[in-house]
Amino acid sequence: MGSVKRIKLGSQGLEVSAQGLGCMSMSAFYGPPKPESDMISLIHHAINSGVTFLDTSDFYGPFTNEILLSKALQGGVREKVELATKFGVYFEDGNMKVRGDPAYVRAACEASLKRLQVDCIDLYYQHRIDTRVPIEVTMGELKKLVEEGKIKYIGLSEACASTIRRAHAVLPITAVQLEWSLWARDSEDEIIPTCRELGIGIVAYSPLGRGFLSTGPKLVETFSSEDQRPGLPRFKPENLEQNKKLFEHVNAMATRKGCTPSQLALAWVHHQGDDVCPIPGTTKIKNFNQNIGALSIKLSPEEMAELDSYASTDSVQGDRYPSGLIATWKESETPSLSSWTS
Structure with missing residues (x-):
């Protein structure tokens, strides 16, 4: 095993590598699915390097990313990793839908266990919050799944502060996944x-700004027709001109420090505290190796202030995200429990 340090994630007992591996781009959203054997080799290389915290979701593919991970975890590999997956988002007639009702929670969990070919999921996130179902109702079913030994720890993704508080009151939440980066x-x-x-x-997802903080505006020239990123507002031509200034500053500072822009951007996330675990995704061993190099970069308070x-x-x-997409999970707080039961 490599020498990536370990951190306690949350206060419920979960310990993970200080940097994780986001597996989404291996199967979905950033162009066509990548060759399975190459991705399994990459996952094994990550684990051998000490990056053991693997992040997937039933939504990636859908389903194909979990199946890929199940193949990578065969032969005694499962015991070496902390496995995180998610439920709650699916496509119907080309539109993204969100569900958090108890029957769906249970069915989604059992389907993920089957696809992943595991007995227990280490960290199970609600991928997006269902604004029609009180969070206490969703958490109640997750609590049962914990009691049944199907899940060890619970997480939320893209939840607002009041939802996090309400969920945590039902069963302590171990991790919140959110987009956190210099952009x-x-x-x-x-x-x-x-x-x-x-x-x-x-858990900080997209810590490299979906690749923008690694490559800058020229990233858009590499997008395939199957890549979803051109649909994101920050990659639109009218916004790219302004956003490239951030990349230019990061790139200039990285040059001064003798590291890459992606290493500098990741180091900034690491310097936010020992309770933060970024999960950069990649499909190339070369980029993975570069990403773990970020763990050894030290930033002074002055350098942090400059980046800020x-x-x-x-x-x-x-x-x-496009505003219509955000509206599917962020319209409002979930309803109160009393309104649901009355």
């Missing part, structure tokens, strides 16, 4: 302080 800082006002107050770990000054919330143009 996505909107969770710093309320969500991250709430997690810290409650002792909940923070480049990456203030108003320095990035465009929303993280």
Whole structure:
């Protein structure tokens, strides 16, 4: 095993590698699925390097990413990893739907266990919050699945602060997954302080700004017709011009420090605290090796302040997702429990 340090994620007992591996792009959304044997080799290389925290979802594919992981975890590999997957999002007639009702929670969990060919999921996230179902109702079913030994720890993804509090009151939440990087800082006002107050770990997805902080604006020239990123507001031509300034600042500082822009951007996330685990995704061993190099980069308070000054919330143009998509899970707080039972 490699020498990647271990951290406690949340206060419920889960321990993971200080950096994880996001597996989504191996199967979905960032172009066509990648060759299975290459991806299994990459996953094994990650585990042997000490990156043992693997992140997937039933939504990636759908289903094909979990099946890929099940193949990678054969032959005694399962015992070496902390396996995270998610439920709650699916496509219907080309539209994204969200469900958090108890019957769906249970069916989704049992289907993931079967696809992954495991007895227990280490960390099971609600991928998006169903704004029609009280979070207490969703959590009640997750609690039963924990009691049955099908899940060890519970997580939420893209949840607001009040939902996190309500969920945590039913059963302690181990981790909240959110987008956090030099170009996505909107969770710093309320969500991250709430997690810290409650002792909940923070898992930062897209810590490289979906590749933008590695490559800059020229990234858009590499997108295939199956890549979903051109549909994201920040990659639109009218926003790219402004957003490239952030990349130029990061690139210049990385050059001064003798590292790559992606290493610098990842190091910034690591320096947010020992309760934060970024999960950069990649499909190339070369990029993976570069990403774990970020763990040895030290940033002084002055360098952190300099990066913060480049990456203030108003320095990035465009929303993280198309507004119609955000509306499917962020319209409002989930209903109260009393309104559901009455």
